Amino acid sequence: xxxxxxxxxxxxxxAKAIEDAGxxxxxxxxxxxxxxxVYGLGGDALNPKSSMKIYAxxxxxxxxxxxxxxxxLEDTERIAASVPESYYKLAKAFWPGxxxxxxNKSDIVPIETTGGLGTVAIRFPSNRIAHALIEAGGGFIxxxxxxxxxxxxxxxxxxxxxxxxxRVEMIIDGGQVAIGVESSIIDLTEERPVILRPGYxxxxxxxxxxxxxxxxxxxxxxxxxxxxxxxxxKYRHYAPKGDLKIVAGPQGKVVDYINKAVAEASEKxxxxxxxxxxxxxxxxxxxxxxxxxxxxxxxxxxxELFRVLREFDDEQVTVMYSESFDKSGIGMAVMNxxxxxxxxxxxxxxx
Numbered sequence: 001x002x003x004x005x006x007x008x009x010x011x012x013x014x015a016k017a018i019e020d021a022g023x024x025x026x027x028x029x030x031x032x033x034x035x036x037x038v039y040g041l042g043g044d045a046l047n048p049k050s051s052m053k054i055y056a057x058x059x060x061x062x063x064x065x066x067x068x069x070x071x072x073l074e075d076t077e078r079i080a081a082s083v084p085e086s087y088y089k090l091a092k093a094f095w096p097g098x099x100x101x102x103x104n105k106s107d108i109v110p111i112e113t114t115g116g117l118g119t120v121a122i123r124f125p126s127n128r129i130a131h132a133l134i135e136a137g138g139g140f141i142x143x144x145x146x147x148x149x150x151x152x153x154x155x156x157x158x159x160x161x162x163x164x165x166x167r168v169e170m171i172i173d174g175g176q177v178a179i180g181v182e183s184s185i186i187d188l189t190e191e192r193p194v195i196l197r198p199g200y201x202x203x204x205x206x207x208x209x210x211x212x213x214x215x216x217x218x219x220x221x222x223x224x225x226x227x228x229x230x231x232x233x234k235y236r237h238y239a240p241k242g243d244l245k246i247v248a249g250p251q252g253k254v255v256d257y258i259n260k261a262v263a264e265a266s267e268k269x270x271x272x273x274x275x276x277x278x279x280x281x282x283x284x285x286x287x288x289x290x291x292x293x294x295x296x297x298x299x300x301x302x303x304e305l306f307r308v309l310r311e312f313d314d315e316q317v318t319v320m321y322s323e324s325f326d327k328s329g330i331g332m333a334v335m336n337x338x339x340x341x342x343x344x345x346x347x348x349x350x351x
Contacts, residue, residue, distance in 0.1 A: 007173040010128040022136025024169045032146035032160040034174030035125040037098045038153040040143035048112035057167040060149040065115035066142040067123050071134040081106050093209045096126035098200040102187040113142050129174045152238045152309040180303035181333045198332040238341040240309045242317050248324035249349030255283045258321045262286045265319040273312045275322035298331045
């Protein structure tokens, strides 16, 4: 398969390219495209063959549900069996935007799209290129992140190309995404709303709209027989090619530990990398030192995290250490992704 590449911006959308992309989707093909969170790999959500193509292109387990992207709120009633009042409250507060809501699905949504579940994950993105594509493709686009399964999610189109060239019909380059981590996911099918994946929309923000919400804090082991209700709950995600460990604790201890560990790895011939912040960058020594942003702006860290992991791969870094980050607000999303990227490898120096 030859992958076609097109470029555009939200302020200057290429109508002909969007029309062509829509025809690809309607014919059962796949298109990678930008959203405000990360790049998505889109297929017709109501076509089971399209969903199976997404799983094949990504090398993704078929019990890992796909998110259905919409461009009109009223279309929810076609793909959901019932729509609670809480759904509309959240939609009014956060859509279009980086939030995914889980409802019980209607019969028109194939189980191939939902990973065999009776629920459907729904998102209304704010990126104007994504909105135009969803509309051109028929209104219901299933789209996980546009990367090979397990790899860091792409925040630039070049990483979609690296993972998916020759596997999909088209890649739309819309520049760097605005947020950098996937959407927050909240489940409304239980008696009490449950956050299944942290993201830009934080627990506090959900609380302000719905009252108290729960957070699913369980970790499902890779060999679990439990079916995940949301993407990213079961399998290792966001992993760089090298070995990544997180070091938590007082700053002085963390810096000393990482510098010592990196020096030992270098002596063994490893190429080393460190993920830190603007505040600590000058304190480290390694082959590659990357700041993910500043601790005074957790959003900057969320935006740059996947880019940093991808750049380590570009540089063929084999051993990486990362500072730990705040676990509140959007920092919870950062740590969620970082923990999965590290395979839960954490060295805690706080004790």
